[in-house]
Amino acid sequence: MSHLLEVRHVTKKFGGLTANSDISFNVNENEILSVIGPNGAGKSTLFKMISSFLPTTAGEVLFKGERISNLKPHVVARKGVVRTFQETTIFKSMTVRESIIVAQHLRARASLAGYFWGTKTAHEDVDSFGQYADDLIEFLGMTEIANEQASNLPQGNLRALGIAIGLATDPKVLLLDEPFAGMNHDETMKMVNLVRKVRDDRGVTVLLVEHDMPAVMNISDRIVVLNFGEMIAEGTPAEIQNNEKVIEAYLGSADDEIGI
Amino acid sequence: MPKLSTIQWAGLAFFLLAIFVAVPGFIAASGRSDLYYTLTSVALLSIASAGVWLTFYIGRINIGQGAFALIGAYVSAILVTKAGMSFWLSLPLAGLFAAGVAVLIGLPILRLRGVYFAMISLVLTQVVTLTALALPITNGAKGITSIPLPGGVSILGLTLIPDFATLENPRLAFYYSACVLMVLTFAAMYRLVNSRLGHLCRSMQQNEELASSIGVNISYIRIIIFAISSFLGGIGGAMFGSIAQSVYPSSFQVADSVNFMLNCFLGGLGYVFGPMLGTLVLYFGWDLLFELGRFQLLAYSSLLIILMLFLPNGLLSLRLPGKKGDDK
Numbered sequence: 132m133s134h135l136l137e138v139r140h141v142t143k144k145f146g147g148l149t150a151n152s153d154i155s156f157n158v159n160e161n162e163i164l165s166v167i168g169p170n171g172a173g174k175s176t177l178f179k180m181i182s183s184f185l186p187t188t189a190g191e192v193l194f195k196g197e198r199i200s201n202l203k204p205h206v207v208a209r210k211g212v213v214r215t216f217q218e219t220t221i222f223k224s225m226t227v228r229e230s231i232i233v234a235q236h237l238r239a240r241a242s243l244a245g246y247f248w249g250t251k252t253a254h255e256d257v258d259s260f261g262q263y264a265d266d267l268i269e270f271l272g273m274t275e276i277a278n279e280q281a282s283n284l285p286q287g288n289l290r291a292l293g294i295a296i297g298l299a300t301d302p303k304v305l306l307l308d309e310p311f312a313g314m315n316h317d318e319t320m321k322m323v324n325l326v327r328k329v330r331d332d333r334g335v336t337v338l339l340v341e342h343d344m345p346a347v348m349n350i351s352d353r354i355v356v357l358n359f360g361e362m363i364a365e366g367t368p369a370e371i372q373n374n375e376k377v378i379e380a381y382l383g384s385a386d387d388e389i390g391i
Numbered sequence: 392m393p394k395l396s397t398i399q400w401a402g403l404a405f406f407l408l409a410i411f412v413a414v415p416g417f418i419a420a421s422g423r424s425d426l427y428y429t430l431t432s433v434a435l436l437s438i439a440s441a442g443v444w445l446t447f448y449i450g451r452i453n454i455g456q457g458a459f460a461l462i463g464a465y466v467s468a469i470l471v472t473k474a475g476m477s478f479w480l481s482l483p484l485a486g487l488f489a490a491g492v493a494v495l496i497g498l499p500i501l502r503l504r505g506v507y508f509a510m511i512s513l514v515l516t517q518v519v520t521l522t523a524l525a526l527p528i529t530n531g532a533k534g535i536t537s538i539p540l541p542g543g544v545s546i547l548g549l550t551l552i553p554d555f556a557t558l559e560n561p562r563l564a565f566y567y568s569a570c571v572l573m574v575l576t577f578a579a580m581y582r583l584v585n586s587r588l589g590h591l592c593r594s595m596q597q598n599e600e601l602a603s604s605i606g607v608n609i610s611y612i613r614i615i616i617f618a619i620s621s622f623l624g625g626i627g628g629a630m631f632g633s634i635a636q637s638v639y640p641s642s643f644q645v646a647d648s649v650n651f652m653l654n655c656f657l658g659g660l661g662y663v664f665g666p667m668l669g670t671l672v673l674y675f676g677w678d679l680l681f682e683l684g685r686f687q688l689l690a691y692s693s694l695l696i697i698l699m700l701f702l703p704n705g706l707l708s709l710r711l712p713g714k715k716g717d718d719k
């Protein structure tokens with residue numbers, strides 16, 4: 132199998148602090164790969180470099196053999212690599228359906244002027260956006276809240292909306308930063324199934340940062356472990372659970388549990 | 392794409408009748424032809440304010456529209472007086488020139504957000520004033536005077552616009568021209584806001600990072616919007632110069648830029664037609680307070696502060712409950 136995404140010797144320094152130090156790994160097509168590690172290990176920083184929200188200090192990220200690091204976020208999104216945010220990030224005064232429609236920007240065929248004048252292509256686009264939104268809303272099980280304004284939704288739904296916005300771009304690779312944060316067990320299991328369905332039914336490759344170890348072990352094909360900016364392990368969930376260095380890192384940080 | 396409801400069609404018809412038939416009728420009956428100048432000014436200022444409103448729509452507080460109005464006024468005046476161009480051709484060129492300047496200035500400054508952008512934009516008017524004072528082509532402090540009235544436009548012998556100099560009442564002609572421009576501007580604004588570009592602006596206003604994560608080229612959209620905004624400023628300014636038949640470095644000042652912004656606040660940032668109402672109310676409000684003499688500015692500012700405290704979403708939010716927001 133060819134590598135869809137290649138992280139090559141990526142380093143990020145913030146002044147004196149090295150948030151990522153010489154990280155290298157590959158992601159295969161149709162894989163769910165999790166990046167785990169204690170708080171401050173550099174997971175979010177890594178995701179931001181993959182999506183070009185931050186420039187790398189050294190190293191590069193390749194998507195289908197093409198460099199996608201150190202570009203602009205919208206250019207990387209256009210190529211099909213889209214991130215969600217660790218903090219709840221949504222369009223507050225749009226409804227769920229409106230958010231999903233606006234997020235289909237990359238599927239637009241008409242020009243901005245075309246929409247202004249209302250060309251035939253623009254009309255077709257608008258119909259197709261609505262259709263696609265309805266399909267996606269059904270796929271995500273969000274039918275009941277489709278016309279709710281985002282600012283009125285409870286926290287659990289907002290996370291799902293964040294993912295829905297990312298999915299609406301029809302990505303090849305979706306980077307999810309702590310998508311299960313703040314969810315109870317049942318909500319997490321629902322989301323785990325959803326993420327798996329996104330991979331299975333839509334062919335999206337998923338990169339995931341998550342602290343919920345049972346969920347990570349359940350969902351991941353492979354896991355990459357970071358600690359203090361260093362990559363200390365890479366492997367299947369079973370390999371990671373038995374890895375000395377990983378156990379030590381997690382025991383060392385006292386309160387986190389690897390959940391073996 | 393938005394379709395207008397019956398009520399909206401009726402409202403539009405009523406509005407067009409009011410400005411094109413009722414107002415001239417009233418003025419003819421009452422003999423208050425000074426009102427033409429006032430209402431023409433309101434129409435033109437509301438066009439420039441519409442531009443400012445659009446920059447608010449991408450989350451930028453624009454206190455620099457006076458700069459672009461001044462640029463537009465000079466470009467048109469120079470083209471008409473020095474190159475002998477028809478005013479009606481110079482009008483779009485003035486807008487385009489202002490838009491071009493906006494692209495050059497916008498590239499560096501549109502990255503700034505919040506108060507930083509606002510402060511930089513506040514300086515622009517002064518910069519253009521000083522430039523106009525310094526350049527030979529703008530004739531320094533003496534400005535450009537004796538600009539001829541707009542000439543006629545005819546195609547194949549059919550007169551589309553008569554020569555204003557031959558008219559008995561050029562004020563009425565200016566009033567009609569300004570109203571037509573205003574109606575076109577706000578129709579285009581309505582269309583823009585409800586088209587894809589408008590949706591992208593809303594997404595940027597609410598969260599620029601999220602917008603770029605879904606593939607929106609936010610710096611490109613910002614430039615486009617700022618250019619459209621400045622185009623409207625340039626058009627408004629050019630028409631003003633033509634009515635006054637003169638342009639001076641002080642024709643548009645920092646205070647005008649502030650007023651353009653206040654017009655938007657007052658009318659309501661959530662409503663496309665907000666700048667129109669805001670401009671009307673603020674223009675007449677200022678005149679009404681004239682009686683207060685030296686307390687005029689104090690009363691004016693206090694009233695504005697009170698209004699913004701109690702009506703943060705502008706005058707247009709004062710409407711029948713249940714109809715909120717669908718006037719977009």
Ligand SMILES: Nc1ncnc2c1ncn2[C@@H]1O[C@H](COP(=O)(O)OP(=O)(O)O)[C@@H](O)[C@H]1O
Binds near residue numbers: 169173176177
């Ligand atoms: N923009 C930034 N400027 C300076 N330091 C940062 C910045 N972003 C993250 N850091 C630091 O980099 C380290 C890794 O952060 P982060 O990637 O957010 O960790 P994680 O997501 O694994 O919890 C932390 O020590 C954090 O304080």
Ligand SMILES: [Mg+2]
Binds near residue numbers: 174175176217
């Ligand atoms: Mg993080």
